[in-house]
Amino acid sequence: MAELRYVHALNKALEDQLSNDDSVFLLGEDIANAGGSFKATRGLLEKFGSDRVRDTPISETALSGLVVGAALTGLKPVLEIMFMDFVTLAMDGIVNQAAKSRFMFGGQASVPLVVRMPHGGGMNAGPQHSQCLEAWFSHVPGLKVVCPATVQDAYALTSAAIRDPDPVILVENKALYAMKGELPDDIPDATIGEALILREGQDVTLVSYGAAVFTCLKAAEAMANEGISVEVIDLRTLQPWDKATVSASLEKTHRAIVVHEAVRSYGAGAEIAATIGEICFDELDAPVGRVGAPFMPVPYAPSLEKAYIPDSQDVIQAIYSALE
Amino acid sequence: MSKQKESPMNIAVLSQLHESMLTIRACETALVKLFSSGDVPGFIHLSHGQEAVAVGVCSALGNLDTLVTTHRGHGHVLARGIPLDGFFKELMGRSTGICKGRSGSMHVADLSIGVLGANGIVGASLPIALGSALAHQVRKTGGVAVAFFGDGAMAEGVLHESLNMAALWQLPMIFACENNGWSEFSPTDQQFSGSLKGLASAFNIKHSKVNGNDLEAVAVASDMARAYAGSSGPIILECMTTRFRGHFEGDAQKYRAQSEIDEFDKKDPINQSAKKLTRLGVSGELMEEMSLRVEERVSAAIDEARVAPLPEFGLALQDVYSDQGVKSYG
Numbered sequence A: 001m002a003e004l005r006y007v008h009a010l011n012k013a014l015e016d017q018l019s020n021d022d023s024v025f026l027l028g029e030d031i032a033n034a035g036g037s038f039k040a041t042r043g044l045l046e047k048f049g050s051d052r053v054r055d056t057p058i059s060e061t062a063l064s065g066l067v068v069g070a071a072l073t074g075l076k077p078v079l080e081i082m083f084m085d086f087v088t089l090a091m092d093g094i095v096n097q098a099a100k101s102r103f104m105f106g107g108q109a110s111v112p113l114v115v116r117m118p119h120g121g122g123m124n125a126g127p128q129h130s131q132c133l134e135a136w137f138s139h140v141p142g143l144k145v146v147c148p149a150t151v152q153d154a155y156a157l158t159s160a161a162i163r164d165p166d167p168v169i170l171v172e173n174k175a176l177y178a179m180k181g182e183l184p185d186d187i188p189d190a191t192i193g194e195a196l197i198l199r200e201g202q203d204v205t206l207v208s209y210g211a212a213v214f215t216c217l218k219a220a221e222a223m224a225n226e227g228i229s230v231e232v233i234d235l236r237t238l239q240p241w242d243k244a245t246v247s248a249s250l251e252k253t254h255r256a257i258v259v260h261e262a263v264r265s266y267g268a269g270a271e272i273a274a275t276i277g278e279i280c281f282d283e284l285d286a287p288v289g290r291v292g293a294p295f296m297p298v299p300y301a302p303s304l305e306k307a308y309i310p311d312s313q314d315v316i317q318a319i320y321s322a323l324e
Numbered sequence B: 001m002s003k004q005k006e007s008p009m010n011i012a013v014l015s016q017l018h019e020s021m022l023t024i025r026a027c028e029t030a031l032v033k034l035f036s037s038g039d040v041p042g043f044i045h046l047s048h049g050q051e052a053v054a055v056g057v058c059s060a061l062g063n064l065d066t067l068v069t070t071h072r073g074h075g076h077v078l079a080r081g082i083p084l085d086g087f088f089k090e091l092m093g094r095s096t097g098i099c100k101g102r103s104g105s106m107h108v109a110d111l112s113i114g115v116l117g118a119n120g121i122v123g124a125s126l127p128i129a130l131g132s133a134l135a136h137q138v139r140k141t142g143g144v145a146v147a148f149f150g151d152g153a154m155a156e157g158v159l160h161e162s163l164n165m166a167a168l169w170q171l172p173m174i175f176a177c178e179n180n181g182w183s184e185f186s187p188t189d190q191q192f193s194g195s196l197k198g199l200a201s202a203f204n205i206k207h208s209k210v211n212g213n214d215l216e217a218v219a220v221a222s223d224m225a226r227a228y229a230g231s232s233g234p235i236i237l238e239c240m241t242t243r244f245r246g247h248f249e250g251d252a253q254k255y256r257a258q259s260e261i262d263e264f265d266k267k268d269p270i271n272q273s274a275k276k277l278t279r280l281g282v283s284g285e286l287m288e289e290m291s292l293r294v295e296e297r298v299s300a301a302i303d304e305a306r307v308a309p310l311p312e313f314g315l316a317l318q319d320v321y322s323d324q325g326v327k328s329y330g
Helices: A006-020 A044-048 A060-072 A084-104 A134-138 A151-163 A212-225 A243-253 A268-279 A302-308 A312-323 B011-036 B051-058 B074-080 B084-091 B125-139 B151-155 B157-168 B196-202 B215-231 B258-262 B269-279 B284-306 B313-318
Strands: A002-005 A024-028 A053-055 A076-080 A114-119 A144-146 A168-173 A180-183 A196-199 A204-208 A230-234 A237-239 A256-263 A289-293 B066-068 B145-150 B173-179 B206-211 B235-240
Touching: A002 A006, A006 A024, A006 A044, A006 A151, A006 A180, A024 A060, A044 A053, A060 A076, A060 A084, A060 B066, A060 B125, A060 B157, A084 A114, A114 A151, A134 A144, A134 A168, A134 A237, A134 A268, A144 A151, A151 A168, A151 A180, A196 A212, A204 A212, A204 A243, A204 A312, A212 A230, A212 A256, A212 A312, A230 A243, A243 A256, A243 A268, A256 A268, A256 A312, A268 A289, A289 A312, B011 B051, B011 B074, B011 B084, B011 B215, B011 B269, B011 B284, B051 B074, B051 B145, B051 B173, B051 B215, B051 B235, B051 B269, B066 B125, B074 B084, B084 B284, B125 B145, B125 B157, B125 B173, B145 B151, B151 B157, B151 B173, B151 B196, B157 B173, B157 B196, B173 B215, B196 B206, B196 B235, B206 B215, B215 B235, B215 B269, B269 B284
Parallel strands: A024 A053, A024 A076, A076 A114, A114 A168, A144 A168, A204 A230, A204 A256, A256 A289, B066 B145, B145 B173, B173 B235, B206 B235
Antiparallel strands: A002 A180, A144 A237, A196 A230
């Protein structure tokens, strides 16, 4: 068991996958010489050389198509998009090509590729360096969407994403990179599509992913002091998402709130809440709540950004509403 | 001029390439009818007049080479050797189509012969070939990747990005442009202020321009381009050609001048090639046999496609993810 930062667990996953499989290679802007904007790829160029860890020009559009061609010709590319906001320039390769190739070609080929991209605010990076756009990708048939929250998952889900035969969008949260946590010596494989119950409870279920799971844990701790028992589920992956774990939890708590940092309207929470309504209607003692960011771009000023990102107070308020 | 000098290529090879052009023309002429009768639905984009580019470029490729093409890609995949029955079954939406009826005309792929797909997005196939070329280089396969694209893609930023990376990394790639002068319904000179030669020079990439309606010229230039890409890095092969039919089938082309349309017969690569073969001594009888053989193969493939089963919806869903059915997507 070692204590290390999220970004180092991610780095170790990349290193181990590069070691395990010669067809894996990393590419992206400033990932090799500079080790990545957030240092996720630091030290890997020296270990694996520039064919395996490749600096690219600032050309997101072509890069998103390039990884599809490379995957169709025997490689397993792991592309870093420096900030999730920049993926707007890469949408054709991801949405029209990667996601559909297997289907369009009648199953002739899988497209094993990973596109890593950090989302989230908290760094006062402003409207074009802070967005959470994961719902877009979860809406596209053919893509898998993974969002590791813990240090262990930074390792295990990154490894699972790279081993997966289909295109995977790996969403990291910038605010988590420096977070420390435990990484066991013998890390069990993660399965894409399996949620984890991070905290057990009886009265209400919080369904979350990414950095927002820690907001939920904080709220759950505060509620415990009030005698309210809160269950916290870390979905870990959004496409597919673990409906079985969520519905089993609701059989116990009968109340659900979906919490995410992304804008609330049309977010992942809308899909999850609607599905809960469909499959757990008889279990529900309250409408499914949703906590998410307001419908506005992520603001720059620290005071504004702090008010913008959902915090544990917002979650606590939603819990009280659900219990009313 | 002696026959030898006029044609450096073997007559047998030229005849074979000519037959490949006839096959493309026959397939697409059949598609005109199948489209108007409703047997082929959706949108189709025909390459009448551009067959020499498809056949000439593909004649230079080796088994390991990969190619991507465009919405106007029937010629390229047929020249590369896609099975005719799989091709027609696909366009007629049958379960035994080459892509099981999921792709139709615009996304035909046959990975077994290195066809990484036609594409419905202008310019999108360029970076796919770029990635394939990168894989050839890194994996040392000895293969090259070919991106067919039209002059309509010249104004797409992704072409410029792809040229840059191909040159930076000296990738084994042929940028095979079919320059027919038209960007969909608009003249390319009203769409793009530069030239492909100018782009080549900006990115330090070798550029070769050829009469794309001259089969032998394209084949010879393609041999050179294939050798160059395999040893020295990316090359642009700009083939000047003529699009006879509309942007899509059903486009009446009211935007084209009659004088341009009047030239089609003269420019037709098949007419030119047939005349050359006759000059080289291929008998009318042999030419007729070739045409009949092609017609028979095409109509047999269509007959087979007509009776092929329709795809099952449940099986289509299985192809969205490799572990569909094991996991619950949606």
